[in-house]
Amino acid sequence: MSVRVRFAPSPTGFLHIGGLRTALYNYLFAKHHGGTFVLRIEDTDQSRYVEDAEQDIIDSLEWAGMTIDEGPTNPGEVGPYRQSERKEMYHKYAKQLIESGHAYYAFDTTEEIDQMRERLKASGNPSPSYDSITRQSMKNSLTLPQDEVEKKLENGDDYVIRLKVPRRETVKFEDLIRGVVSFETAGLDDQVLMKSDGMPTYHLANVVDDHTMNITHVIRGEEWLSSAPKHMLLYNAFGWEPPTMAHLPLIMSPSGGKLSKRKAESEGIPVNTKDYIAGNYEPEALINFLAYLGWSPGDDSEIHDMKELCELFTLDRVSKGGAVFNYKKLMWYNEHYIRETSIADLLPRVKELAEDAGFDTKDDEYLETVVGLLHERVSKVDEFVEMGSFFFEAPKEYDEKALKKWKDDSAGLVTAYKEKVEALSDAEFEAATLKSKLEETISEHEVGFGKLMMPLRIAVTGQGFGPDLFASLELLGKEEVLDRIDVALEKLG
Numbered sequence: 001m002s003v004r005v006r007f008a009p010s011p012t013g014f015l016h017i018g019g020l021r022t023a024l025y026n027y028l029f030a031k032h033h034g035g036t037f038v039l040r041i042e043d044t045d046q047s048r049y050v051e052d053a054e055q056d057i058i059d060s061l062e063w064a065g066m067t068i069d070e071g072p073t074n075p076g077e078v079g080p081y082r083q084s085e086r087k088e089m090y091h092k093y094a095k096q097l098i099e100s101g102h103a104y105y106a107f108d109t110t111e112e113i114d115q116m117r118e119r120l121k122a123s124g125n126p127s128p129s130y131d132s133i134t135r136q137s138m139k140n141s142l143t144l145p146q147d148e149v150e151k152k153l154e155n156g157d158d159y160v161i162r163l164k165v166p167r168r169e170t171v172k173f174e175d176l177i178r179g180v181v182s183f184e185t186a187g188l189d190d191q192v193l194m195k196s197d198g199m200p201t202y203h204l205a206n207v208v209d210d211h212t213m214n215i216t217h218v219i220r221g222e223e224w225l226s227s228a229p230k231h232m233l234l235y236n237a238f239g240w241e242p243p244t245m246a247h248l249p250l251i252m253s254p255s256g257g258k259l260s261k262r263k264a265e266s267e268g269i270p271v272n273t274k275d276y277i278a279g280n281y282e283p284e285a286l287i288n289f290l291a292y293l294g295w296s297p298g299d300d301s302e303i304h305d306m307k308e309l310c311e312l313f314t315l316d317r318v319s320k321g322g323a324v325f326n327y328k329k330l331m332w333y334n335e336h337y338i339r340e341t342s343i344a345d346l347l348p349r350v351k352e353l354a355e356d357a358g359f360d361t362k363d364d365e366y367l368e369t370v371v372g373l374l375h376e377r378v379s380k381v382d383e384f385v386e387m388g389s390f391f392f393e394a395p396k397e398y399d400e401k402a403l404k405k406w407k408d409d410s411a412g413l414v415t416a417y418k419e420k421v422e423a424l425s426d427a428e429f430e431a432a433t434l435k436s437k438l439e440e441t442i443s444e445h446e447v448g449f450g451k452l453m454m455p456l457r458i459a460v461t462g463q464g465f466g467p468d469l470f471a472s473l474e475l476l477g478k479e480e481v482l483d484r485i486d487v488a489l490e491k492l493g
Helices: 017-032 053-064 087-099 110-122 146-155 202-212 222-238 261-266 273-278 283-291 306-312 327-340 343-356 364-374 383-387 410-422 431-445 449-461 469-476 478-492
Strands: 004-007 036-039 103-106 160-163 170-175 179-184 192-194 217-221 244-248
Touching: 004 017, 004 217, 017 036, 017 053, 017 217, 017 244, 017 273, 017 283, 017 306, 036 053, 053 273, 053 283, 087 103, 087 160, 087 192, 087 202, 087 222, 103 146, 160 222, 170 222, 170 244, 179 222, 192 202, 202 222, 217 222, 222 244, 283 306, 283 327, 343 364, 343 383, 364 383, 364 469, 410 431, 410 449, 410 478, 431 449, 431 469, 449 469, 449 478, 469 478
Parallel strands: 004 036, 217 244
Antiparallel strands: 103 160, 160 192, 170 179
């Protein structure tokens, strides 16, 4: 049987960065084996449904370079691909479980279940649940006479369908990442399979869908590991062969613990994929980074495009332990992919961003020179505009950190330099000459290079860092540079 994997997010919010990594590992595994990558939308929890979430998931996968082989927008033969459109199928299989004695109707109200839990807590049970012991004292089709059950069903009384978990059994399965995983059923509750609103829970829908969609490998986050025994019990109850399981390590916060939304925000890490799209990150960089967040090819290599990752990826090289989200490493990847992108390819992107920011980008030749000057210095494409804003307009204010380098003698030194370059013709106003005039000035005043270099940079760019200053001065031109120096001397004097 050919490999078939699925990425099955819930449209209850925008695609989290952890979800994108899960999708990536599924995609890489499928493509490594020449298999099929399926997108399934698990929208059974209608109360938490977010209107634009499904489109966000599809857009995010497309941006990241993951082609969906089957899904809601390009269905194959095992659809529909939204769980809300598969309700009849779940009812059929839930009824089959009841008929085979592996599930039962439960008519208990929320209040009755709460009372049961309070009663057991009072008698010393710290975490009571609806399980193989407590079900014997509850209102369900295992304790009620058959005719009463039928009457309740005919009357339309509210009910849920629960899995009848065996009391004393060991559930074992082989996980491709964790090895043999074992659970005792004594610690499991009689999981609800079908809710009172007629919608299936995650557990029933997940198992039915994976079986009917011919999924061969379930690759998902570690947080679903505790659900695996319930799923294995369902596979056994149906008499189906379960898919091969692989539970991925958690993504950890740099400060420790799981990378939650709150922790990510406090540490300046974008949470959702759309934040990376809006933040102008390179998709190749994010994918390369995420691939290594819990996996390695077994050598010292770090840079691989999607095609190479598909060739290299195997689950036996995925770690069991959590992987720390190192934002600096992500930026290292982003810088690499910016450097590898030609100036010609960057040009239209920078032009659009600059014009969106309200800048006149002048002609393409001018902008191409700007991009060339900044190419080795930026980490993200939007920094061409942020760091290079002074190429499009004179600074309205000066960086506060940089101003600490504007000393009592700065105005005098800048004035002396200005007088030298003022005497240059437009043709002589070029980088090499401008640098030599600075060297003359510091030599005459017997000061270090930085004593004039930094104040001059502040005066012209408003910043304390940036591209080669003399090449920048040449591009701006003599008149513009002298005007900016005059304004700075007047303001900072």
